[in-house]
Amino acid sequence: MTSSARLSRLPRVLCAALALLFAAALVQRVEAQDISAALGQLTTNKYDDTEAALGALALSGSPAAAGIVSALADGKLFFGGTPPRVFIEGTGGALLDPLTMQPVADAPAVKPVRVNNRIRRAIDAASGALSLVSLDAAKRREAALAVGRSRDEAALPALEMALGKETDPKVKSAMNLARASILIGKEGITPAERIAAVELVGAEGNQDALAILRSVPESAAPEVKQAAAAAIEGIERNLALWGVAQNVWYGLSLGSVLLLAAIGLAITFGVMGVINMAHGEMVMLGAYTTYVVQEVIRTSYPGLFDASLLIAIPLAFVFTGLIGVLIERTVIRFLYGRALETLLATWGISLILQQAIRTIFGPTNREVGAPSWMSGSFEIGHLSITSGRLWIIVFALMVFFALLATLRLTRIGLEMRAVTQNRRMAASMGIRTNWVDAMTFGLGSGIAGMAGVALSQIDNVSPNLGQSYIIDSFLVVVFGGVGNLWGTLVGAMTLGVANKLLEPYAGAVLGKISLLVIVILFIQKRPRGLFALKGRSIEA
Amino acid sequence: MSTSPMNMTRQPALLGTSGIIFLAVLVAVSVLVPVLNLAVAPDSAVHVPTYVVSLLGKYLTYALLALSVDLIWGYVGILSLGQGAFFALGGYAMGMYLMRQIGTRGVYGDPVLPDFMVFLNWKELPWFWYGFDMFPFAALMVLLAPGLLALVFGWFAFRSRVTGVYLSIITQAMTFALLLAFFRNDMGFGGNNGLTDFKDILGFNIQADGTRLVLFVLSALALALGYVLCRFLVRSHFGKVLVAIRDAETRVRFTGYRAENYKLVAFVVSAMLAGIAGALYVPQVGIINPSEFSPANSIEIIVWVAVGGRGTLVGAALGAVLVNYAKTYFTSGILAPYWLFMLGGLFVAVTLFLPKGIVGTFYEWREKRRQHDDIPDEPLATPRPAE
Structure with missing residues (x-):
């Protein structure tokens, strides 16, 4: 990711599109290995393997993974042939290679990858985690905020993985916040870690942060609770202003x-x-x-x-x-x-x-519309x-x-x-x-x-x-x-x-x-x- | 002031010709209407149905209200755009008494709480509703509520020498504030719907023909007494000072009079008269709600007085009856959509072409005919255009 980091120092407007293209190519090459293992698991026709494969895909951070997961969700993921391979059904019923999204020439007979309720849950989790590594920074940020609000501990590994790769400072802070919100309520972490999390959330200073801070468990160490109380007070004063x-x-x-x-x-x-x-x-x-x-x-x-x-x-x-x-x-x-x-x-x-x-x-009210430039809103602080x-x-x-x-x-x-x-x-x-x-x-x-x-x-x-x-x-x-x-x-x-x-x-x-x-x-x-x-x- | 020389040593008669005519008309009406209602067969052409009795009664209360405005506007130059507030307060005091008389006959059958309080899940009567089950207390409140408001408001306003337009605007703000307040359910006055569904007054069925007639006659009596009181006030020394204040307040003050006290007394008396009018209005109409506080209502009262003739007392009462009769006549027929055009046009026409009103113009005409008569019948002539 160093290339995109270097590029981002150049004027952004000109280079943003280019950088995204580079990053996409890079990711695809580097992650191809991890994905192929997961793809192998998808061909065994066993729920346990499918679930494990979804977990691996979620953590892979590969853009191709997102396509595979959504194909599975739509029932368009198939497997077959020798050795067994995975295919995505494209428009018009053609079978596509999941990595390149190109039609395969010698398509074998295929069966759909089976899905049950357990797998559907795994699909949801995986697609959430994958949007954390989406190519669109706004989507990544949105996903991070959603994870922070859900405070789902299961999302922690994917979040940490995404955090390691993130370069956009805005998205990174959203991810950090989401991680901290999860950590605050998590069992079995040290008080020091928890206090760090409390401070991070406290620095956010909005209503969401307030709700997170209020949920510090009763069992937490006194210094943690103290830190949380101080942070809450600070936020409340700030919010009142x-x-x-x-x-x-x-x-x-x-x-x-x-x-x-x-x-x-x-x-x-x-x-x-x-x-x-x-x-x-x-x-x-x-x-x-x-x-x-x-x-x-x-x-x-x-x-x-x-x-x-x-x-x-x-x-x-x-x-x-x-x-x-x-x-x-x-x-x-x-x-x-x-x-x-x-x-x-x-x-x-x-x-x-x-x-x-x-x-x-x-005598009734008459409808007067607002022109487009008068609608909408924005935020300052x-x-x-x-x-x-x-x-x-x-x-x-x-x-x-x-x-x-x-x-x-x-x-x-x-x-x-x-x-x-x-x-x-x-x-x-x-x-x-x-x-x-x-x-x-x-x-x-x-x-x-x-x-x-x-x-x-x-x-x-x-x-x-x-x-x-x-x-x-x-x-x-x-x-x-x-x-x-x-x-x-x-x-x-x-x-x-x-x-x-x-x-x-x-x-x-x-x-x-x-x-x-x-x-x-x-x-x-x-x-x-x-x-x-x-x-x-x-x-x- | 007056166009004719005034003989200060001779007090004008308490009533004067027009006053005597006015009272005679009132007596005639309060005898004729009950007779035509009770003694004449319903199919006769001259029979007066009960709803007309209530309608006439309503006009009489409006006339009393107009009289109260004329006392301060015609003789002191205080153009109150909040007179409707005093009227409504008197009405609410009476309405509260009538609500307490409903007892267990309400929809919810609560012996103490009025229906709307039960509906709002209130458990006990708010303190300011205490005592309203007794008529004398309610009657006292009819005078005190508007009187006290006028006292406090007037004391502040007149002491600070808020006059003219400024006074008009803050009286309007006052009635607007009360309008908003009475619309609130939490105020405990029935909110939006106000007070209604009355059953009894002093043990008599409020819907009964007899009760309606008595209320009508009482309204006529109140109007007559109100007229005599106003007339007594304005022809006394006190009234002379009031007129002087109207025409040149600063000079009156420099002469050594405490102008603000004179104005305050007139203002409070006027508010109390308005309160009595409101109290008589509510049982005849059967409802009181916050819309009575609306500033538009108060302005309409001013127009009644302007039409009849400002500063003539009789004219105010006449104007109230005439305008309201026109309103009833036009709003009930096919002309209903045009009533506001007519009312609006009336405002404009009267101010432009009849600045002294009907009675004022008549006095002026009569004055011209009696140029040589040195005892003017109406020494308190119509005012000059104010300010």
């Missing part, structure tokens, strides 16, 4: 959802002072836009499905933005300065929009991260910073800020305040629509979608401080993380309730939110 990290991650994920839902409101409510109760419905309209886009793609352009969200985002922005402008022009502009009345009017609008969607699309959630966080931040940039850097952003701060002064400087009002409201609504595209991925797309976000959104904006975008960001993330950190202790519903109570109390303490705009007026 990872657990907190995982909850923080979930919290950030929830926070990004809150941010998405609230950020449009931060404009309409925070900047314009309009209590837009129809904000949730803008989110819902965005989600339904996604649904319609996906339906069109499904029926007409199935190849574009992965791009459906990218297409839906601008469409949702424009569509809900236009609805927003329409609402502003027809209703809200008559109600400026009458905050509580806008609340009522926009609530009415939200009822109308909900019922409109219910009439058009029906003991954190499991789903791609969908990660994309939503990224998207929320992108929307946030795009909005921030719009307000800070563009002409319309400047005008929006001017109108918010001093309407009459802005008007006398020549800014068309009416137009700016409509644009601002459209912008806030459009952002809500974009949020709806993202939320369609994690929530049920139904006419009630918006309802579930409206209260949270208001709390986020009020908590963060009205009129302050950064406050909205911090508020959303704080509430998200706090919610997820409370959940393990209080449960989902109680966690949510306690969070509501905390926010209510917080508003008593700081009635203008986390980042209140400083001013000298008595009444803001």
